[in-house]
Amino acid sequence: MIDERALSKLRWRCRRGLLENDLLIERFFNRHAGGISINHADGLTALMDLGDNDLLDLLLRRKEPSGEIDTAAVRDVLAELRP
Numbered sequence: 001m002i003d004e005r006a007l008s009k010l011r012w013r014c015r016r017g018l019l020e021n022d023l024l025i026e027r028f029f030n031r032h033a034g035g036i037s038i039n040h041a042d043g044l045t046a047l048m049d050l051g052d053n054d055l056l057d058l059l060l061r062r063k064e065p066s067g068e069i070d071t072a073a074v075r076d077v078l079a080e081l082r083p
Contacts, residue, residue, distance in 0.1 A: 001035035010041055018052040024059050028081050043077030059083075 002010070014025045025044075032040065046069055047055055057063040059081055065074050 001037060002041050006041065007036060010036070010044060013048050014044060016052055016055070018056055021052055021055055021059065024081050024083065028077075031080070039073050040077055040080075043071070043073035043075075046071065046074050047077060047081075 011029060014029075016022050016025065029036075036044075047058070050058070050069070054063075058065060058078060061082060065071075065078065
């Protein structure tokens with residue numbers, strides 16, 4: 001599990017410009033309020049490097065991760081983020 005400081009930084013990093021992305025990400029954080037694993041933190045960090053529209057496409061299953069972003073950590077987080 002990541003510590004409180006790292007969690008706070010991650011939550012700040014996960015703020016997005018599209019409301020749809022914010023709602024799905026906030027739901028993820030609410031479900032994992034007890035703690036977020038390092039694997040989840042790595043996956044979220046990789047996803048936050050994407051643009052808002054690319055992230056939304058992944059969240060809504062319009063696309064699947066490919067290239068550098070196609071990692072086990074990203075797939076684990078996507079499975080929990082997707083509605």
